[in-house]
Amino acid sequence: MSEYRKNITRCKDKEVLIDALVEMGYRREHIEYHEVPQQLFDWHGQPTCYLDSTGDKAQIIVRRQHVGGAANDLGFKLDPVTKCFDAIISQYDSGKHNQKWLSGLKTSYSAKRVKKELAKNGFKYLGQEMVNGKIQIKYLKMTATF
Amino acid sequence: MAGEIAIVTIDPETGDVELDLKGFHGKGCHAVQESITKALGGDVTATKQKPEYHELPTKTTCITR
Numbered sequence: 001m002s003e004y005r006k007n008i009t010r011c012k013d014k015e016v017l018i019d020a021l022v023e024m025g026y027r028r029e030h031i032e033y034h035e036v037p038q039q040l041f042d043w044h045g046q047p048t049c050y051l052d053s054t055g056d057k058a059q060i061i062v063r064r065q066h067v068g069g070a071a072n073d074l075g076f077k078l079d080p081v082t083k084c085f086d087a088i089i090s091q092y093d094s095g096k097h098n099q100k101w102l103s104g105l106k107t108s109y110s111a112k113r114v115k116k117e118l119a120k121n122g123f124k125y126l127g128q129e130m131v132n133g134k135i136q137i138k139y140l141k142m143t144a145t146f
Numbered sequence: 147m148a149g150e151i152a153i154v155t156i157d158p159e160t161g162d163v164e165l166d167l168k169g170f171h172g173k174g175c176h177a178v179q180e181s182i183t184k185a186l187g188g189d190v191t192a193t194k195q196k197p198e199y200h201e202l203p204t205k206t207t208c209i210t211r
Contacts, residue, residue, distance in 0.1 A: 010187035084187065106161030110186055114154050114163065117185040121178050123152055137154045141170075 002042035002072050004050040005094070007087040007102060009076075011109050016116060017060060017076060017085055020108035024101070030066040034059050040073040040088060048072070051088065058088050067093060111137060152178065165192040 011017045014033060022028050032038070037057035039047045043064055048056045058075025067074050074097065075088035087105075089097045114137070115125060123139035130136070151169030156162070165182055167175050175194055183190045 012187065013185075103159060103161050107156050107158045110156055110161055110163050111154070113185050114165075114182055117181050118152060118154075118178070121174070121181060126151075131155070133158070135156045135158060137156070139152045139154070141150045141152070143148050143150055 002044075002048060002050075003091045004040065004048060004056050004072070004075075004088050005091060006051055006077075007089055008079075008082075009084055009087055009102070009106065009109075011076070011085045011106075012083050013109075013113055013116070014060065014085065016109055016112045019112050020105055021060075021062070023108045023112075024105055026062050026066065030062055032061040032063070034061070037077055040075050042072045042090070043070045043092070056088060060085060068096060071096075107135070111135065115139075163190045165190055167192060167194045170195065 011020075018028070018031050018033065021031055037059050038061060040056040040058055040061065041064060042048050050056055056075070058073075058077040060076035062074040064071045064073050071093050072090035074090075074093065076085040077088055078084070079086050087097070087102065118139050119125075121141070123141045126138040126140050128135055128137040148171075150171055153166035153169070155164040155166065157164075163182075163186055165179060167179060170178070179190075179192045179194065183192070
């Protein structure tokens with residue numbers, strides 16, 4: 001089935017989201033970004049309109065040929081109210097882009113977004129390790145003492 | 147120079163974030179927590195060092211008669 005479903009995310013930063021998609025295995029050059037949302041296409045190359053009668057659209061798109069065999073386009077559409085990019089995933093591709101994949105994307109997004117925010121606050125990345133099955137990342141900020 | 151450490155723990159199963167600012171002694175501790183929480187859309191648990199309380203010297207009053 002090509003029917004698209006919306007998955008709510010808390011991803012607001014498009015650059016970090018694109019970086020997270022790269023970490024999840026998509027090549028940067030295969031990820032499109034459009035200021036104006038563009039039409040998504042199913043595995044036949046037909047435009048779809050499951051979520052929107054005027055056509056399913058997204059700003060961040062991975063076209064179906066880069067998603068996998070017989071796949072549909074993968075999209076992320078900005079919600080004008082929450083300002084977050086919702087994942088637009090087809091029912092067919094929800095085997096690959098399942099809850100585990102979405103959690104992995106959230107993990108990658110959160111790690112990168114925190115790193116960006118802490119860098120703005122003057123912190124330097126020290127390194128990361130796995131502790132009790134969780135990713136532990138350490139940051140250091142040098143402060144002058146008088 | 148002194149160093150302040152922030153530890154970020156992410157659960158790969160859920161993507162949930164915990165922020166440990168116990169190694170942070172600066173005044174901006176709350177601001178850091180707030181900016182991370184805002185950046186991630188509110189999905190952050192933070193632990194901070196308890197504020198240090200110093201006993202104020204007892205005020206002595208001199209009464210002269």
